[in-house]
Amino acid sequence: MIEVKDLCKQFKDGEKMIDVLKKISFTINEGDFVSIVGASGSGKSTLLTIIGGLQEPTSGHVYFKGQDIFADSKEDLAIFRQKHIGFVFQQMHLIPYLTALENVLLPLVPLNMSIEEQLERGRWALEKVGLKGKENRYPDQLSGGEQGRVALARAIVNKPPLILADEPTGNLDSKTGKTIMDLFKELNNEGQTILFITHHPEHANYGNRVFDMQDGLIVESR
Numbered sequence: 465m466i467e468v469k470d471l472c473k474q475f476k477d478g479e480k481m482i483d484v485l486k487k488i489s490f491t492i493n494e495g496d497f498v499s500i501v502g503a504s505g506s507g508k509s510t511l512l513t514i515i516g517g518l519q520e521p522t523s524g525h526v527y528f529k530g531q532d533i534f535a536d537s538k539e540d541l542a543i544f545r546q547k548h549i550g551f552v553f554q555q556m557h558l559i560p561y562l563t564a565l566e567n568v569l570l571p572l573v574p575l576n577m578s579i580e581e582q583l584e585r586g587r588w589a590l591e592k593v594g595l596k597g598k599e600n601r602y603p604d605q606l607s608g609g610e611q612g613r614v615a616l617a618r619a620i621v622n623k624p625p626l627i628l629a630d631e632p633t634g635n636l637d638s639k640t641g642k643t644i645m646d647l648f649k650e651l652n653n654e655g656q657t658i659l660f661i662t663h664h665p666e667h668a669n670y671g672n673r674v675f676d677m678q679d680g681l682i683v684e685s686r
């Protein structure tokens with residue numbers, strides 16, 4: 465499904481360049497559930513955002529089903545993201561003045577879908593994450609765990625084949641974290657491919673593969 469080939473990313477740190485990703489290569493198969501672990505600053509978030517087409521690599525390629533995602537125009541890249549990727553960020557980035565349902569509907573806005581269809585999808589996603597009945601709450605009327613679930617509902621509302629999640633349980637208590645992980649497992653069992661970053665060893669164990677990232681390099685530990 466995904467082939468990452470010789471991926472390098474450099475950032476400028478004052479006068480000198482720092483190598484954040486050092487020629488990384490791997491493949492991810494459809495149906496994989498991959499956990500990425502590793503120390504803070506090892507390059508995990510940078511890797512995930514490049515795979516999701518949110519920033520470009522310095523060199524190297526990301527192929528999605530054989531297609532180089534950075535080869536085409538910015539518009540094509542945006543369409544690729546809308547169709548194929550669901551993102552869950554650690555800072556959930558919910559819009560405070562939109563309800564849970566309205567937040568979840570955001571990824572559907574650019575798609576050519578009727579309002580009825582959008583609402584149906586949005587309610588489906590919220591029910592899926594266990595928030596039925598809370599559609600009209602604003603983020604500040606929801607607990608941290610519930611906000612996390614809204615963020616997850618928003619990531620799955622367009623039924624993307626690939627979910628990318630950056631420490632989705634990072635700010636949650638262990639009970640809520642487990643609920644979110646169980647949801648990921650369920651989505652994976654239903655066929656969605658998942659690539660997620662975590663620093664919880666017990667959450668990393670949900671993956672059928674574990675990538676250990678160290679200083680811009682990956683060692684697959686399982």
Ligand SMILES: Nc1ncnc2c1ncn2[C@@H]1O[C@H](COP(=O)(O)OP(=O)(O)O)[C@@H](O)[C@H]1O
Pocket residue numbers: 475476484502503504505506507508509510511
């Ligand atoms: N936009 C940026 N500009 C400069 N340096 C960056 C930028 N993004 C990340 N970095 C640096 O790249 C390194 C890896 O960051 P990151 O991918 O966020 O690591 P992780 O998610 O593993 O903690 C860090 O040293 C960070 O400071």
Ligand SMILES: [Mg+2]
Pocket residue numbers: 508509510630
């Ligand atoms: Mg990070």
